[in-house]
Amino acid sequence: MKTMSDGLEHFLSSLKDAQVSRRSVLGGGAALAAAGVLGWPAAARAGAFDGQTVVFTSWGGSYQDAEKAAYCEPFAKKTGATVLQDGPMNNAKFRTMVEGGSPDWDVVDVTIEFLYNGVESGLFEKLDRSKIHTDRLKPEFVHDYGMGCIAWSYNIGFNTNLIPKGKHPTSWADVFDLKKFPGQRLMRDRVAPQLEIGLMADGVEPAKVYEVLATEEGIKRAFGKLDSIRDNVVWWETNSQSQQLLADGEVSCGTILNGRVYDAAKKGAPIDLDWGQNIQSVDYLVIPKGAKNLGPAHGLIDEMTVAENQAKLANMIAYSPTNPDAFASIDKEIAPWLSTKPENAAKGFVINAEFWRERLDELAQRWSEWKLS
Amino acid sequence: MTGGEELSAAGRGAVWWHRLRALICVLVGLYLVAPLVIVLIISFSSAPFLSFPPPGLSLQWYDNLFGNPVWLRSLITSIEILVPTSILATLLGTAAAYGLARSRLPAAAAIQGFLMAPVVVPVIITAAGIFGFFRHIGLNGTLPGLILAHTVLTVPYVVATVGAALSVVDARLEDAARTLGASPLVCFRRITLPLILPAVLSGLLFAMVTSFDELIVSLFISTPRVRPVTVQMWSNIRGDVDPTIAAIATLLFGFSLLALLADHLARRRSAGGAR
Amino acid sequence: MQGSLKPGGYGLLVLPACALLLVFFAYPVFWLLLRSISEPHWGFANFQVLYERSIYLKVLLNTVVISLLVTLCCAVIGYPLAYTMAHGGPRVRRLLTFVVLVPFWTSILVRTFAWMVILQRQGLINDLLLWLGLTERPLALVYNRTGVLIGMTQILLPFMIFPLYSVMLRIDRSCSWAAATLGAPPLRNFLRIYLPLSLPGLMTGGTLVFIVSLGYFITPALLGGQRDIMIAQLIEQQISNFGNWGLAGALSLVLLAGTALCLALVRRFVGGQAPWGRR
Numbered sequence: 001m002k003t004m005s006d007g008l009e010h011f012l013s014s015l016k017d018a019q020v021s022r023r024s025v026l027g028g029g030a031a032l033a034a035a036g037v038l039g040w041p042a043a044a045r046a047g048a049f050d051g052q053t054v055v056f057t058s059w060g061g062s063y064q065d066a067e068k069a070a071y072c073e074p075f076a077k078k079t080g081a082t083v084l085q086d087g088p089m090n091n092a093k094f095r096t097m098v099e100g101g102s103p104d105w106d107v108v109d110v111t112i113e114f115l116y117n118g119v120e121s122g123l124f125e126k127l128d129r130s131k132i133h134t135d136r137l138k139p140e141f142v143h144d145y146g147m148g149c150i151a152w153s154y155n156i157g158f159n160t161n162l163i164p165k166g167k168h169p170t171s172w173a174d175v176f177d178l179k180k181f182p183g184q185r186l187m188r189d190r191v192a193p194q195l196e197i198g199l200m201a202d203g204v205e206p207a208k209v210y211e212v213l214a215t216e217e218g219i220k221r222a223f224g225k226l227d228s229i230r231d232n233v234v235w236w237e238t239n240s241q242s243q244q245l246l247a248d249g250e251v252s253c254g255t256i257l258n259g260r261v262y263d264a265a266k267k268g269a270p271i272d273l274d275w276g277q278n279i280q281s282v283d284y285l286v287i288p289k290g291a292k293n294l295g296p297a298h299g300l301i302d303e304m305t306v307a308e309n310q311a312k313l314a315n316m317i318a319y320s321p322t323n324p325d326a327f328a329s330i331d332k333e334i335a336p337w338l339s340t341k342p343e344n345a346a347k348g349f350v351i352n353a354e355f356w357r358e359r360l361d362e363l364a365q366r367w368s369e370w371k372l373s
Numbered sequence: 374m375t376g377g378e379e380l381s382a383a384g385r386g387a388v389w390w391h392r393l394r395a396l397i398c399v400l401v402g403l404y405l406v407a408p409l410v411i412v413l414i415i416s417f418s419s420a421p422f423l424s425f426p427p428p429g430l431s432l433q434w435y436d437n438l439f440g441n442p443v444w445l446r447s448l449i450t451s452i453e454i455l456v457p458t459s460i461l462a463t464l465l466g467t468a469a470a471y472g473l474a475r476s477r478l479p480a481a482a483a484i485q486g487f488l489m490a491p492v493v494v495p496v497i498i499t500a501a502g503i504f505g506f507f508r509h510i511g512l513n514g515t516l517p518g519l520i521l522a523h524t525v526l527t528v529p530y531v532v533a534t535v536g537a538a539l540s541v542v543d544a545r546l547e548d549a550a551r552t553l554g555a556s557p558l559v560c561f562r563r564i565t566l567p568l569i570l571p572a573v574l575s576g577l578l579f580a581m582v583t584s585f586d587e588l589i590v591s592l593f594i595s596t597p598r599v600r601p602v603t604v605q606m607w608s609n610i611r612g613d614v615d616p617t618i619a620a621i622a623t624l625l626f627g628f629s630l631l632a633l634l635a636d637h638l639a640r641r642r643s644a645g646g647a648r
Numbered sequence: 649m650q651g652s653l654k655p656g657g658y659g660l661l662v663l664p665a666c667a668l669l670l671v672f673f674a675y676p677v678f679w680l681l682l683r684s685i686s687e688p689h690w691g692f693a694n695f696q697v698l699y700e701r702s703i704y705l706k707v708l709l710n711t712v713v714i715s716l717l718v719t720l721c722c723a724v725i726g727y728p729l730a731y732t733m734a735h736g737g738p739r740v741r742r743l744l745t746f747v748v749l750v751p752f753w754t755s756i757l758v759r760t761f762a763w764m765v766i767l768q769r770q771g772l773i774n775d776l777l778l779w780l781g782l783t784e785r786p787l788a789l790v791y792n793r794t795g796v797l798i799g800m801t802q803i804l805l806p807f808m809i810f811p812l813y814s815v816m817l818r819i820d821r822s823c824s825w826a827a828a829t830l831g832a833p834p835l836r837n838f839l840r841i842y843l844p845l846s847l848p849g850l851m852t853g854g855t856l857v858f859i860v861s862l863g864y865f866i867t868p869a870l871l872g873g874q875r876d877i878m879i880a881q882l883i884e885q886q887i888s889n890f891g892n893w894g895l896a897g898a899l900s901l902v903l904l905a906g907t908a909l910c911l912a913l914v915r916r917f918v919g920g921q922a923p924w925g926r927r
Contacts, residue, residue, distance in 0.1 A: 055598070085597070086608075088608075095891070096887075096890065100508060100891065101508075104514065105597075248770055249769065250769050372703040373702070397728040401725050402729075404725075405747055405802060408765075409750070409758070409759070411772060412765060415765065425765070465668060466665060472658045472660065476661075478659045490673065493859075493911070498677055499673060501884075501887055502678075502679055502681075502900075505679055505683075521672050522672065525668065532665070586756070588756070603757055611870075619761075619765070622762070625758050629754045629755065630750065633749060633750065
């Protein structure tokens with residue numbers, strides 16, 4: 001079924017390309033006019049970026065593989081551009097690269113708190129909306145400096161060999177309970193969302209997390225709670241590490257993304273997740289300030305908005321689309337893994353990007369010092 | 374050794390020490406070599422994990438390596454760097470070693486020390502410095518930049534090996550040839566070069582291996598557009614580890630082994646010639 | 649004589665290599681070190697930060713401790729091997745030289761990767777320990793200090809073995825044999841006679857291992873845990889994650905000064921030139 005719909009998609013897209021390119025032969029002006037009338041951005045022309053390269057940076061592993069298959073390859077095929085993959089993405093590295101002038105990256109997958117925070121420090125190019133089908137996305141995913149590509153969540157993941165399903169941790173307080181659940185803990189080496197998680201583990205209600213975090217005592221409390229299990233924590237930097245550590249039983253439970261649990265479980269790893277107190281987030285595609293290949297960069301972002309592409313990605317790694325039309329083509333067995341499924345969403349909350357907009361720089365610095373101490 | 378009761382306490386101790394030492398040597402030998410052999414075996418594994426022993430054998434990871442444009446591209450980049458680097462380093466290094474050996478420069482020791490400095494200074498410092506400098510002059514992420522940086526790191530090896538060989542070549546041979554009317558160039562080509570050729574080759578081989586294996590400087594100054602294979606390997610190790618990395622590791626290992634063998638042959642031939 | 653070169657003329661041959669190193673090595677390193685006092689503004693603020701913030705001092709201490717431990721491990725493991733190499737038969741010597749040279753020529757990244765594979769929770773060592781019943785649960789052998797020590801010792805062992813070997817080759821064993829026939833117990837014999845004679849090799853090898861360890865990056869980065877960060881990793885982090893060239897310059901200066909100090913010490917006590925290079 002899937003291959004058939006892929007074939008159909010290719011057939012349709014080749015038809016569209018042929019149509020536009022025939023017009024472009026008639027003259028640039030006509031092609032532009034046609035693009036305007038049909039609602040096609042000029043970037044979608046066949047061979048429009050022949051010989052150009054664009055460097056796409058994301059979070060590595062199975063997610064980037066899915067993005068490569070879902071957006072980069074169709075884009076390369078349509079426009080003749082070469083898409084080079086790099087990563088994993090690193091907030092600090094992104095910042096250093098932009099501040100140093102000419103960044104190596106052209107299109108980057110960033111999380112919502114970094115988008116909000118980075119806009120403040122001018123890290124991104126403002127997107128040219130005439131080159132992107134913003135109307136395909138739900139309005140909440142359209143931003144001046146980034147286009148939402150997936151919705152996902154941080155979850156409590158566990159190794160089913162070490163902790164049987166049904167007796168597994170269902171809250172962050174459980175995860176921090178070293179007596180109740182043996183084994184090492186898995187945590188992300190990043191201040192967001194670990195401070196939120198620390199507070200919830202210390203008994204703060206999800207609804208009150210950001211209220212408490214707004215105070216210095218709240219931040220100290222979060223760090224203090226993390227300190228209490230520190231000797232038993234294995235930190236992950238890349239999402240692939242989180243999968244590997246949990247699948248190998250190096251850790252018994254901890255922080256991991258929903259799509260990564262799905263991916264590892266699908267490949268036969270003994271891991272599962274709980275939706276209790278999940279933290280929902282969104283990834284955006286952005287262009288670093290000073291990037292040189294603006295044309296193909298916008299083209300690649302536009303390719304992401306296509307419903308079929310988003311459905312393909314969701315079917316590979318269980319992250320929710322931002323184009324509502326994509327839901328129709330998502331496999332039935334994927335649905336329970338999506339963070340946007342109402343039952344799942346109800347068990348958690350959305351990360352407060354407004355909080356991180358102002359505090360990310362300062363708290364990230366504090367985090368790296370805490371890690372060394 | 375004769376066995377038994379007649380042995381003195383010292384003798385018995387010596388036997389034990391001998392056996393213990395043999396055991397230690399075997400263990401240390403395993404410690405040094407076994408990891409490489411294990412990686413080699415895993416690269417032929419049929420399982421998608423880095424498990425040992427592998428459940429079966431296959432060539433799928435080599436397929437993956439040579440079928441994947443990213444790995445292929447990075448391999449080609451590495452070769453594009455190592456060929457000019459090793460030639461350049463050999464030329465510059467041999468010339469410098471020859472100059473040092475035959476001239477009576479007042480500061481010869483200091484110059485030699487300077488030429489060896491890239492090996493003494495921690496590579497992380499060299500890497501950071503070159504990165505900062507290259508960013509200013511626009512050589513960052515370019516092939517010429519990588520070649521220059523690698524040449525800096527490999528010249529000392531050539532200077533050291535060729536210098537050592539020159540120190541045993543009798544300068545009077547050249548003097549004799551020169552009094553017979555040979556020009557310095559002819560002298561070098563006809564007399565000195567044949568004598569130091571094994572060392573020059575050895576330096577060339579070592580420069581090739583060093584450039585091929587270089588990671589730290591490349592990590593700083595390469596970009597996704599120009600990326601040698603070690604940097605690609607590094608970023609994969611930190612992300613998804615599958616036996617493809619074992620395959621690329623085996624390839625690097627095989628290259629080193631081949632170079633070592635070539636070096637051994639060159640040296641043996643020269644030793645035979647000297648006798 | 650046509651086209652002849654005076655001895656001074658040969659000196660010109662040194663120029664190209666020196667010029668290359670001046671422009672692409674000496675200047676960049678100098679530029680980096682200068683950042684330590686020029687950024688963010690002129691002064692010693694970066695060194696003050698290093699001195700005042702306990703986390704940086706901790707990393708420096710960590711670096712020294714790990715380097716010392718690696719040196720010790722190399723000495724203990726390398727000594728018997730070098731001894732056998734120096735005093736064994738020609739076949740044993742050839743075999744051992746090969747065994748030491750092969751990993752020596754192999755990339756550090758490859759060797760470190762091999763250790764990642766072997767030491768992981770489901771790796772060969774843990775499988776072996778479990779099978780032998782020596783442990784009930786897999787041990788944490790990697791992503792901590794144990795992993796760093798195991799990996800670095802293996803990688804740096806040749807730096808210890810070769811200097812030791814070359815010194816031991818020159819030790820005349822007839823005097824220790826003479827002592828043995830006079831009835832000196834072998835241990836005392838060894839401690840009184842052989843060990844002091846081999847000391848220069850031990851010192852040279854030890855300093856080499858120690859110096860190279862100080863600036864190590866790849867192995868601790870891949871095999872170490874978050875709390876075993878060494879100075880080279882901190883330099884990399886400061887540059888690529890924080891763009892803090894000032895602090896990176898200061899850390900580099902400290903590392904370089906430490907390296908130079910060790911070198912001067914070994915020159916002073918052992919004399920002669922340390923056998924540089926990977927061979």
